[in-house]
Amino acid sequence: MANPAYIAVDWGTSSFRLWLIGADGSILGESRSGEGMTTAAKTGFETVLAAHLAKVEAPADLPVIVCGMAGAKQGWVEAGYVDVPTPLSAILSKAVSVPGQSRDIRILPGLAQRDKATPDVMRGEETQLLGALGTSSAGAQAVCMPGTHSKWVHVRDSNVTGFSSFMTGELFDAISKHTILSHAVAGAEDQPADPAAFEAAVRAAFERPAMATNLFFTARSGQLLHGLGAAGAQAKISGTLIGLEIAGALSAADAKVDISLVASGRLQGLYEAAFQTLSLSYTTIDADAAVRQGLAAAAKAIWPN
């Protein structure tokens, strides 16, 4: 087994993931929990990290590289933003140290797009992006990173030229739980998925994005008039939001841009189904592997030996 070389941490708003990484890049230990920024801001970032470090029996002098919301203003130590357009590699030189710690802990910055009409921010996805593409990718790419706030990043020759956040995941939750459609989707988790309803909704929203909030409502009227089931209603909401997101993201891209999907698990399946429905070609990159690779690149840049 390789000697431990560093600790990699992806610290999001609502999730915490830590890996103990060996000198050869192998994963020697792993610890996950729901102690994201929101929780850690109350219980203490240092306390949360210490508990996970103990769990993987991390040597006392091992350095820690962190990406994500731990670097937000409401996080542990503010790590600022690198402004776009920027080479992807710029984040590597802008990590901030957490003061007063017995070991070396660095937090990577986010990216900011400061223009007046389309301000945008990301924290964590820039590291995933670095891991997914490396620092020497060629040509134009649209990188899709689905989630609570999906990010679509436009990259040309390893430079981030711009990006857009879409509130897809969070709107799915808010609509499913806090509108009249909560009745339409009740019990959906106990039913088989309805891929036909999902595909139809993706197509409808992609073709007529202006009808999005009407398409949501058809989850209710479809139930009242056509006996649409809960899984079908859920698929309609999800498909409408994803179709709308893809239409928006591609409206800002060259028609023939390559799409890279950085995702895993359930979201990977949904977005792949959506791209196939729309006959869009794409390459999938595993999101978990990408963030580890990005953190590895940062660790290598910061601690070269």
Next chain:
Amino acid sequence: MANPAYIAVDWGTSSFRLWLIGADGSILGESRSGEGMTTAAKTGFETVLAAHLAKVEAPADLPVIVCGMAGAKQGWVEAGYVDVPTPLSAILSKAVSVPGQSRDIRILPGLAQRDKATPDVMRGEETQLLGALGTSSAGAQAVCMPGTHSKWVHVRDSNVTGFSSFMTGELFDAISKHTILSHAVAGAEDQPADPAAFEAAVRAAFERPAMATNLFFTARSGQLLHGLGAAGAQAKISGTLIGLEIAGALSAADAKVDISLVASGRLQGLYEAAFQTLSLSYTTIDADAAVRQGLAAAAKAIWPN
């Protein structure tokens, strides 16, 4: 003072409004509360109505005409739907009687659009529409009735040819209360309104509807990067939803259709500002007066003497 002729009731999901109407059409008494269908389904429709009738001292034999959610499946007595396309006057002959009452109580039906791709329903707005347009309007009109679920109805020569519901009002609430944007809008009610932010959002969503869920997110990123205030963030959410709704509604209409706005109060102001921003001409019809006129037409058809 005129003799009382009938009682008019607009019974929505979350609101109850009753008017005592004189033989000459004048309003002799009025009673309002939050006892909409949701509340009345628990406390009893008969009990709620009796309390309001007592409040306006309604004579014991006076008949009652009701529109709205009281006629829904989960309401008092199901009043069914009239299917579109239909002449507006068709709802007049389809009112159902509430059985077992000491006085004559009738509930008007809703409208249903049953086609597979765009199912839709309304209850209450059909009566408002009848009041706003009468049964002998000529030409093509797009009638906008903003609210929790805004309705856009396409009417040609007093026939309803189709309609669409947009979840504008309910999404505004869900987004403002149950997403990360709740932080961005906190305190907005204590600040002066931001009409410039509203107009910019209306225009942006109308021109690029596919970017809607990205435009929502700029309420947060605008706050982080440009110091956008709470009133500005709220205006962005509201403007985006209304611009999106108008884009969707007009995508299904002739370019030169006349827009009739049936609204009152705060919503009237917002939609008028949105139409002006988009240089769309419109005529405003007071929503309260419209529903009373619709109920009056129904009362006259049902009880001609």
